[in-house]
Amino acid sequence: NAGVTQTPKFQVLKTGQSMTLQCAQDMNHNSMYWYRQDPGMGLRLIYYSASEGTTDKGEVPNGYNVSRLNKREFSLRLESAAPSQTSVYFCASSDFFGGLSGGYTFGSGTRLTVV
Amino acid sequence: KNEVEQSPQNLTAQEGEFITINCSYSVGISALHWLQQHPGGGIVSLFMLSSGKKKHGRLIATINIQEKHSSLHITASHPRDSAVYICAVRSEETSGSRLTFGEGTQLTVNP
Numbered sequence: 001n002a003g004v005t006q007t008p009k010f011q012v013l014k015t016g017q018s019m020t021l022q023c024a025q026d027m028n029h030n031s032m033y034w035y036r037q038d039p040g041m042g043l044r045l046i047y048y049s050a051s052e053g054t055t056d057k058g059e060v061p062n063g064y065n066v067s068r069l070n071k072r073e074f075s076l077r078l079e080s081a082a083p084s085q086t087s088v089y090f091c092a093s094s095d096f097f098g099g100l101s102g103g104y105t106f107g108s109g110t111r112l113t114v115v
Numbered sequence: 116k117n118e119v120e121q122s123p124q125n126l127t128a129q130e131g132e133f134i135t136i137n138c139s140y141s142v143g144i145s146a147l148h149w150l151q152q153h154p155g156g157g158i159v160s161l162f163m164l165s166s167g168k169k170k171h172g173r174l175i176a177t178i179n180i181q182e183k184h185s186s187l188h189i190t191a192s193h194p195r196d197s198a199v200y201i202c203a204v205r206s207e208e209t210s211g212s213r214l215t216f217g218e219g220t221q222l223t224v225n226p
Contacts, residue, residue, distance in 0.1 A: 033213070040218065041218060042117070042119070042201070042203075042215075042216035042217050042218045042219065043201070043203075043214075043216040044216075045213060045214075048213060058213070088156065090158060092158075104148060104160050104163070104214070105160065106150075106157070106158040106159070106160070108156065108157045109156045109157065109158075111156075
């Protein structure tokens with residue numbers, strides 16, 4: 001089925017460890033995003049890639065890096081995990097054609113705990 | 116003050132009731148999305164609106180651009196509608212289709 005695939009679904013890290021969250025979409029979307037979701041707060045944008053070859057910081061980029069490997073794949077890396085990065089992470093993709101298309105699709109989420 | 120505010124934060128209804136969830140925003144927008152997040156965590160896009168009204172099954176979404184307000188209505192509610200409903204806006208000033216999200220409305224429909 002077409003969509004956004006995120007891996008892993010669950011992860012526990014120790015403080016200071018590193019890891020990469022993987023995201024791939026097969027809808028030929030141009031834009032991809034990483035969000036985090038914390039209790040009592042709306043989804044917050046970490047980084048985004050408006051198109052292949054570009055990445056930009058969102059609201060909460062500190063402690064993260066991203067790579068837009070190709071049009072399909074957009075990975076999020078935690079270089080040195082901290083307990084404050086315990087959250088649920090969502091990858092999403094979208095493509096708007098003249099503002100008419102609504103195509104915005106989310107992955108199923110990664111629940112990350114840093115101890 | 117958040118750019119996107121939803122009300123109520125929590126809503127409990129009996130099966131069959133008509134439900135309304137509200138979303139107000141403070142920026143100029145090019146589009147507004149309503150999303151549904153089920154207890155398992157997955158997020159599904161329900162509607163994208165830039166004007167007027169859209170209907171899909173028992174769900175109706177309306178938007179008033181002048182008043183910077185949108186509503187999501189659910190007719191003949193059912194326990195399977197229990198979820199978090201999230202409003203998100205695409206600002207006229209942002210690039211790359213970035214969205215700003217409300218905190219969500221937790222809906223519980225009891226049988």
